[in-house]
Amino acid sequence: MAPLIRAVLSNLVGEESANEIDIIANDAIVHSDGKWEIKYRHPSSGFGHDKSQSILPYRDLANPxxxxxxxxxxxxxxxxxxxxxxxVKVKGDGENDLASYCNKEGIKHVLFEDFSKALPVVQSVVAGEKTIAQIIGA
Known part of the structure; x- marks a missing residue:
């Protein structure tokens, strides 16, 4: 999925800025016939990509x-x-297991419809205009 995410980011923020963003996602193997398949980061996890395994190492950095x-x-x-x-992405059918889980567990989150709606929120944090606490109401 990394090539697709990179393409979306390049469209939203420009190729140079997008190339500065670490994308941690399943990759794709593109075959010569044009078909592709997902290359899972954590194939034994049951998720294909246990995203917590990708996030937690950043928590251990001196300056996370x-x-x-x-x-x-x-x-x-x-x-x-x-x-x-x-x-948490809003889905058209109203069903969203992640949103339900977050609500049940009290995990604060921001609903978004598409990346163009989320980008200004991220930009406001990066620019220091807003804190995460202000955004999530903590």
């Missing part, structure tokens, strides 16, 4: 970065409580 996490379903539950600012 602000961790923004975007999710929309069950595979994002393991990482939900480890993000500094969690964005």
């Amino acid at each position: 970065p602000t961790l923004f996490f975007f999710g929309d379903g069950v595979s994002d539950i393991s990482a939900a409580k480890h993000a500094d600012l969690l964005f």
Whole structure:
């Protein structure tokens, strides 16, 4: 999924800025016939990509970065409580296992419809205009 995420980010913030963002996602293997398949980061986890395993090493850094996490379903539950600012995608059918889990567990999050709606929120934190506590109402 990394190539797709990179393309979306490049469209939103420009290629140069997008290339400065670490994308931690399943990758894709593109075959010569144009077909592709997902290359899972953690194939034995049951999630394919246990996102908490990707987030937690950043917590151990001497100067950990602000961790923004975007999710929309069950595979994002393991990482939900480890993000500094969690964005949960609003789904058209109203069903959202991640939002339900967060509400049940008291995990503060921001609902978003698409990345263009979330980008100004991220930019306001990065620019120091707003704190995460202000955004999530903590």
